[in-house]
Amino acid sequence: MYARKASELVKEFASSEPGQLSTFNNDLFAQVLEECEGHLLHLQPLMRKIQEHENKLKDKRRSEDEVEISEDERRKSEAEKVILQTALKSDQFGALVHHLSLVRNKRCLMAYIYNRAEVIRSLGWMVDSVLPAEIEEKLSSTEKEYFKNHVATLQSYMSELDLHLTVDMVPPKDPYIKVRVLDDIGEVALSDQVANLARHAIMFLRRTDAEQYITQGGQKQRMLRFQYSLDI
Amino acid sequence: MDSGAGESSAADEYESLMSTTDAELLKSAWRNEKAAPEILKFDADLVQRSRQQIQLMEEMVDEFNKNGVDPLTVSLYQMDLDRTMFLLRSYLRTRLQKIEKYVFHVEKTVELWNRLSKQEQKFARRCAGDLKHHLEQSALSKLPDQYQSHLRQSAASEDDDMIPEPQLDIYVVCRSKRYLGAFQLDDGGEEPVNIEADDLYALPYKSIKPLVESGQIDLV
Numbered sequence: 412m413y414a415r416k417a418s419e420l421v422k423e424f425a426s427s428e429p430g431q432l433s434t435f436n437n438d439l440f441a442q443v444l445e446e447c448e449g450h451l452l453h454l455q456p457l458m459r460k461i462q463e464h465e466n467k468l469k470d471k472r473r474s475e476d477e478v479e480i481s482e483d484e485r486r487k488s489e490a491e492k493v494i495l496q497t498a499l500k501s502d503q504f505g506a507l508v509h510h511l512s513l514v515r516n517k518r519c520l521m522a523y524i525y526n527r528a529e530v531i532r533s534l535g536w537m538v539d540s541v542l543p544a545e546i547e548e549k550l551s552s553t554e555k556e557y558f559k560n561h562v563a564t565l566q567s568y569m570s571e572l573d574l575h576l577t578v579d580m581v582p583p584k585d586p587y588i589k590v591r592v593l594d595d596i597g598e599v600a601l602s603d604q605v606a607n608l609a610r611h612a613i614m615f616l617r618r619t620d621a622e623q624y625i626t627q628g629g630q631k632q633r634m635l636r637f638q639y640s641l642d643i
Numbered sequence: 644m645d646s647g648a649g650e651s652s653a654a655d656e657y658e659s660l661m662s663t664t665d666a667e668l669l670k671s672a673w674r675n676e677k678a679a680p681e682i683l684k685f686d687a688d689l690v691q692r693s694r695q696q697i698q699l700m701e702e703m704v705d706e707f708n709k710n711g712v713d714p715l716t717v718s719l720y721q722m723d724l725d726r727t728m729f730l731l732r733s734y735l736r737t738r739l740q741k742i743e744k745y746v747f748h749v750e751k752t753v754e755l756w757n758r759l760s761k762q763e764q765k766f767a768r769r770c771a772g773d774l775k776h777h778l779e780q781s782a783l784s785k786l787p788d789q790y791q792s793h794l795r796q797s798a799a800s801e802d803d804d805m806i807p808e809p810q811l812d813i814y815v816v817c818r819s820k821r822y823l824g825a826f827q828l829d830d831g832g833e834e835p836v837n838i839e840a841d842d843l844y845a846l847p848y849k850s851i852k853p854l855v856e857s858g859q860i861d862l863v
Binding site: 513524528565582 | 740
């Protein structure tokens with residue numbers, strides 16, 4: 412059946428966890444593209460045939476109008492016209508089926524990429540400029556490029572506004588949050604105190620101070636973790 | 644920051660003053676933006692004022708810290724500052740996310756385009772460029788010629804028929820500050836709704852859109 416593969420592609424996306432990506436299905440994607448090629452190969456000769464039929468029909472009508480013809484000849488030409496018209500009809504419908512399948516395939520392909528792009532954009536809000544390796548390997552090469560471009564776009568908006576937007580994702584309840592240090596960071600001058608961020612230490616820090624260490628996670632290991640593990 | 648309002652004698656006067664402070668205005672702009680399916684008008688003045696206030700508050704907190712004011716007082720101010728910061732960031736963020744989601748629609752519709760700030764317009768244009776490039780690279784360039792547009796299904800389509808648009812007929816929860824009287828929902832046939840002050844209603848966004856835009860009704 413036409414366009415079945417494309418619908419599989421979309422179903423695959425729809426059945427994955429919302430907000431999460433599965434590996435980009437290169438195989439299926441390429442197969443759908445191939446199917447599109449196939450449709451075009453069918454479509455083009457049909458379009459040519461339709462054109463020919465239409466031209467013939469036009470010629471027939473014109474010649475009928477121009478010359479007087481006998482009853483017999485008229486009947487014969489009527490019959491020919493009917494044959495031509497049926498052929499035209501069947502070609503038109505054939506072409507239509509291929510055209511619609513192509514359009515449907517295209518819509519499915521676009522839906523697949525578009526929705527994945529949406530997830531990729533949402534990742535842009537969660538991690539700083541670099542994707543964790545386990546997510547990155549699920550993207551296609553153009554998706555990786557898209558992520559980079561999009562993050563750059565976001566960055567340029569933020570620097571123009573001089574306001575960092577990727578922090579403060581959850582509404583603040585308390586100026587201090589409880590965190591556990593995951594990695595030895597050492598003595599750090601925070602805005603209100605000098606703290607020794609030793610591994611496994613559990614302490615209260617100012618949200619704004621802690622957040623930069625929490626979101627740095629994308630680059631290396633996450634260095635701090637919310638005690639209540641609210642993070643990604 | 645709105646301490647001056649506390650002096651006023653009548654309680655309702657105080658109420659009305661409170662509801663027009665920038666903090667409240669920002670809160671309601673943020674709430675509206677969160678709840679509305681489409682992007683609303685960018686409140687440039689409000690954002691400008693909020694940022695100035697944030698700066699003032701930051702300076703104030705620093706000052707307090709230096710002068711050794713009671714830590715509890717400082718932390719209360721800090722909390723207020725954090726909240727305002729969050730509101731502002733979340734407001735801008737929500738808008739960007741809407742632009743990202745419906746970028747082609749926003750770019751094409753003049754009315755929506757004019758609701759964006761200068762920076763947002765720049766962002767939207769780049770965003771649309773990125774997405775278009777991505778779609779082309781991934782699929783469109785490999786499709787037959789007549790099917791390569793990212794806005795139309797095929798060259799045979801008469802207008803742009805492949806642009807995701809926000810759904811405007813979803814129901815939103817809203818509340819009015821004042822009595823607005825009988826309001827006719829525009830799908831017709833139904834009884835007009837009496838909108839009372841401070842009552843909650845769930846109405847289709849499409850029909851109360853003008854009220855939201857003129858600020859007569861708040862989304863919750």
